[in-house]
Structures are given as structure tokens and as C-alpha cells.
Amino acid sequence: xxSSIQKLHTATIELPGxxxxxxxxxxxxxxxxxxxxxxxxxxxxxxxxxxxxxxxGATSAQVQFVISAxxxxxxxxxxxxxxxxxxxxxxxxxxxGVAGFSVASLLCGFATSPTxxxxxxxxxxxxATVMAPQVLASIRILFPGPEQTQALALYGATFGLANICGQxxxxxxxxxxxxxxxxxSIFFINIPIGIVAFVGAVFFVKESRSIHARxxxxxxxxxxxxxxxxxxxxxxxxxxxxxxxxxIGMICLCVIALLGFIRYEIRxxxxxxxxxxxxxxxxxxxxxxxxxxxLVFYMLSAFxxxxxxxxxxxxxNTPFQAGLAMLPFAVSFFFSSVASSHTTRRLKAYALPAxxxxxxxxxxxxxxxxxxxxxGIEEGLACAGIGYGIVMxxxxxxxxxxxxERHAGLAAGMVMTTLQIGSALGIAIVGGFxxxxxxxxxxxxxxxxxxxxxxxxxxxxxxxxxxLSLCLPGESSTTTVR
Numbered sequence: 001x002x003s004s005i006q007k008l009h010t011a012t013i014e015l016p017g018x019x020x021x022x023x024x025x026x027x028x029x030x031x032x033x034x035x036x037x038x039x040x041x042x043x044x045x046x047x048x049x050x051x052x053x054x055x056x057g058a059t060s061a062q063v064q065f066v067i068s069a070x071x072x073x074x075x076x077x078x079x080x081x082x083x084x085x086x087x088x089x090x091x092x093x094x095x096x097g098v099a100g101f102s103v104a105s106l107l108c109g110f111a112t113s114p115t116x117x118x119x120x121x122x123x124x125x126x127x128a129t130v131m132a133p134q135v136l137a138s139i140r141i142l143f144p145g146p147e148q149t150q151a152l153a154l155y156g157a158t159f160g161l162a163n164i165c166g167q168x169x170x171x172x173x174x175x176x177x178x179x180x181x182x183x184x185s186i187f188f189i190n191i192p193i194g195i196v197a198f199v200g201a202v203f204f205v206k207e208s209r210s211i212h213a214r215x216x217x218x219x220x221x222x223x224x225x226x227x228x229x230x231x232x233x234x235x236x237x238x239x240x241x242x243x244x245x246x247x248i249g250m251i252c253l254c255v256i257a258l259l260g261f262i263r264y265e266i267r268x269x270x271x272x273x274x275x276x277x278x279x280x281x282x283x284x285x286x287x288x289x290x291x292x293x294x295l296v297f298y299m300l301s302a303f304x305x306x307x308x309x310x311x312x313x314x315x316x317n318t319p320f321q322a323g324l325a326m327l328p329f330a331v332s333f334f335f336s337s338v339a340s341s342h343t344t345r346r347l348k349a350y351a352l353p354a355x356x357x358x359x360x361x362x363x364x365x366x367x368x369x370x371x372x373x374x375x376g377i378e379e380g381l382a383c384a385g386i387g388y389g390i391v392m393x394x395x396x397x398x399x400x401x402x403x404x405e406r407h408a409g410l411a412a413g414m415v416m417t418t419l420q421i422g423s424a425l426g427i428a429i430v431g432g433f434x435x436x437x438x439x440x441x442x443x444x445x446x447x448x449x450x451x452x453x454x455x456x457x458x459x460x461x462x463x464x465x466x467x468l469s470l471c472l473p474g475e476s477s478t479t480t481v482r
Contacts, residue, residue, distance in 0.1 A: 023204050024142045028151055030200035032158045034098050035135045037193055038128040039159050043166025046304040047319050048174050048183040050312040060435045062114040064236045068427040069118050072228045073125035075420030079276055079413040080221055082133030086210035090134040095201055097131025102194030109187035141208050160334025167330050171323025220276035223261035230254035235428035281411060289468050290398035291418050296465045297391055298419040299426030306434045306454045314447025329381040336389025343390055352394040356466035358387030364459050371452035398472060430457050
């Protein structure tokens with residue numbers, strides 16, 4: 001990941017003087033094991049969705065909710081999870097998060113209906129928001145300057161590694177049916193990993209908290225939850241239920257809740273209190289454009305869902321074969337992420353547009369090759385993966401690069417929240433477009449057409465992201481929000 005991630009949580013973290021923990025690298029291994037879990041889970045779940053749908057008799061909308069309910073919950077609660085660590089102790093919240101994520105995974109594995117599975121996924125997301133923010137926060141206080149760069153590089157590489165492992169392990173588990181379990185095993189695999197992370201944290205991770213921790217904004221969380229829920233549910237279910245009037249009412253309620261959220265957050269800021277979102281930051285043009293780019297960029301999350309369905313239902317690939325087909329994207333993303341700092345230094349202001357352009361070209365190639373049965377899907381995926389690895393850290397840098405250091409933690413939390421909102425909307429909108437294109441048709445040609453149509457929508461969104469990146473002002477030309 002980019003060195004800009006080093007600024008995450010700066011606003012809330014108190015450094016422990018000059019003391020350097022002798023077990024800090026063991027602590028890092030434990031923390032990265034925790035960070036590995038949610039990324040692995042996301043990748044594996046996408047590969048298992050066709051098997052889950054067949055086993056539980058889920059509708060297409062329920063399949064979408066398995067992903068979007070997780071992403072929306074994660075988006076709403078992420079900033080609050082970080083503040084809980086500041087208030088109550090980062091080690092304590094990390095332990096609670098790991099244990100809770102493992103228990104939620106057990107619930108998902110034993111789910112007997114789509115509803116229970118969706119509830120388990122929501123619980124997983126809640127526990128992930130308690131666990132994940134503590135990883136970066138702990139790294140920030142455990143390691144001095146030179147070592148911190150190494151630690152953050154390993155943190156970034158963990159995302160790519162989890163993606164690769166998810167493709168291989170997820171496909172193998174669903175295909176091999178270990179101990180008689182099919183898709184259930186993708187959730188059970190989280191439990192031994194969680195146990196290792198929990199035991200390791202007990203022995204090697206030291207407790208820390210902030211003496212200037214910000215309070216929780218419960219009303220803001222409720223208003224944002226209502227707004228997102230009233231938007232995402234109709235977007236996913238509306239197509240299957242033929243848009244009844246009460247669903248239109250939900251969208252109207254979404255607008256009311258969103259306006260209420262904005263007004264309430266602005267009032268909190270004016271009183272000098274601690275809002276969930278600091279809207280004054282949007283006066284910074286780079287920040288605003290970066291947030292919008294992040295929203296557009298992460299709607300690409302629908303690709304994992306639609307490509308998995310095309311491979312397994314359209315082409316009748318096994319889950320393991322589908323995982324192998326995803327590897328060119330995952331591997332190129334991993335190496336591109338590792339080299340992202342060097343790439344950004346070389347390309348400077350052109351890094352983000354170049355990353356978006358590579359994704360447009362790569363996914364454009366994939367869409368055309370699938371639609372017309374040309375060769376070149378692997379090359380297209382590799383090209384897109386390189387662009388993905390450049391854009392991800394570049395967006396974070398664009399968001400927090402010109403923000404005053406005391407707002408850096410909040411700004412970073414806001415961009416990560418935006419990415420998850422983008423993921424939920426992508427599953428709802430682009431995934432919904434996939435199922436609309438598919439309609440009642442079955443067979444290879446129908447899935448190829450639906451996938452290429454949905455990818456065309458994603459490519460259009462990436463073109464928009466590229467255009468926004470070209471509009472970014474230079475870092476020195478903006479006024480820092482103070």
C-alpha cells in the first residue's frame with residue numbers, strides 16, 4: 001500500500017514515548033493475521049455464492065444481500081469501531097473483534113436459510129469493524145519511523161496475499177467438501193485462524209488507548225444506517241417485487257434520513273463536538289474529488305459476484321476452476337500494490353489516471369472477450385489488476401494528502417467508509433443490472449451477455465473515475481482544512 005496509509009489514525013493515537021516493544025514483530029504477525037481474516041472471507045464468499053444459492057434455495061436478491069449487507073454494515077460502523085479502540089483499549093477491542101468474527105463465522109457456516117446467513121454476515125461485519133481499525137492504530141504506536149514503513153508495507157501486502165489465498169483456498173474448499181461440508185467450510189476456515197490471532201494477541205499485543213479519544217456519535221450512526229438501508233434494500237429487492245409503493249416510500253425515507261444526517265453532523269461540528277462525518281472537510285477540492293472517486297471505484301466490487309456467477313453457472317466451472325481463473329487479477333493486484341509507492345513517485349500526478357486507464361482497458365478486454373468468445377481474458381484481468389493496485393492507495397493519498405494532520409485519522413476513516421458504501425451500491429446497482437440482463441434466460445450465452453453488460457457498466461464508472469482523477473488539483477494548490 002502507499003506510504004500515505006501511514007497517516008491513518010494520526011488524529012487519535014498517542015505514541016508511547018520512546019519505548020520500543022521487543023515483541024513488536026510478533027505482535028505485527030498477530031495483528032496482520034486479524035487483518036487477513038475479513039479480506040480472505042470476502043474473496044471466498046464471492047466464489048461460494050453459486051453453491052450457497054443452490055444449497056439454501058436463495059433468490060438472486062438474497063445472494064446480493066450476502067455481500068451488500070456486510071459492506072453496508074461495515075461502512076456505517078467503521079469509524080465508530082476505531083473510536084471504541086481509542087476509548088476502551090485497542091488490544092481489548094481487537095480481541096473482542098477476532099472472537100466475535102469467529103463466532104459469527106460459525107453462525108454463517110451452520111445457517112439453514114438465507115435469512116440466517118445474512119444475519120450472520122451482518123454480525124461478521126460488526127465484529128470486523130471492531131477488529132480492523134485496531135490493526136493500523138496498533139502498528140502506528142508499535143513501530144518507530146523507519147520500521148513503520150516496513151510494517152505498513154507488510155500490512156498492504158496482506159491484502160494482496162489474502163486475495164490470492166481466497167481464490168485458491170475458497171475454490172478448493174467448496175470443490176473438495178472437507179468433512180462433508182461444501183460452502184459451509186469457507187466460514188469454518190475462519191475459526192482456526194481466529195483462534196491463532198486471539199491467542200497471539202493475548203500474549204504479544206500490548207494494550208494502548210488515546211488520552212484524547214473522540215466520543216461515539218450514536219445518532220449519526222442510526223441516521224446513516226437508516227439512509228443506507230432504505231436505499232440498498234429497494235435497489236436489490238425492487239426488481240423482483242415489481243417496485244411496490246412501500247418500496248418507493250423507503251427511497252423517500254432514505255432522502256429524509258440522509259438530509260437529517262447531514263444537518264445533524266453539521267450541528268455537532270458547529271458545537272465543537274465529535275461528528276461521525278466532518279462535512280467541513282468537503283471544502284477541500286482534492287478531498288471531495290477523492291471521496292467521489294472512491295465511491296465510483298469500489299462499485300467495482302460487483303465484478304467478483306458477476307464473474308463468479310458467469311464462471312460457475314454459465315461455464316459450469318467448479319469453484320476451484322473459478323478461483324484459478326481469478327488468479328491473474330489477484331496476483332497482478334498483489335505485486336502492483338507492493339510497488340505502488342515507487343509507481344506513484346515515478347508517475348506523480350499521472351499515477352491515478354494511469355491506474356484507472358489500465359482498469360478500463362483490462363476490464364474492457366474481459367467484457368469483449370467474454371461476449372464474443374475471444375482469447376485474452378487472462379491478459380485483461382492482469383492489466384486490470386495492475387491498475388487496481390495503483391488506484392487503491394492513490395485514492396487514499398488524494399483524500400488525506402492536503403488534510404491537516406489533526407483530521408488525518410477522521411479523513412482516512414471517511415474514505416474507507418466511502419469505499420464500503422461504494423461496494424454495497426455496486427452489488428445493488430451493477431449486480432441488479434446483471435440479473436436484469438439475465439432475466440429468466442439460462443445457458444452459457446445468457447450469462448456471457450449478462451456479465452459483459454454488467455462489466456460495461458463498471459467500465460463506464462471507471463471512465464468517470466479517470467475523468468475525476470484528471471480534475472484533481474495539485475497538492476500545493478489547495479487550501480488545507482483546519
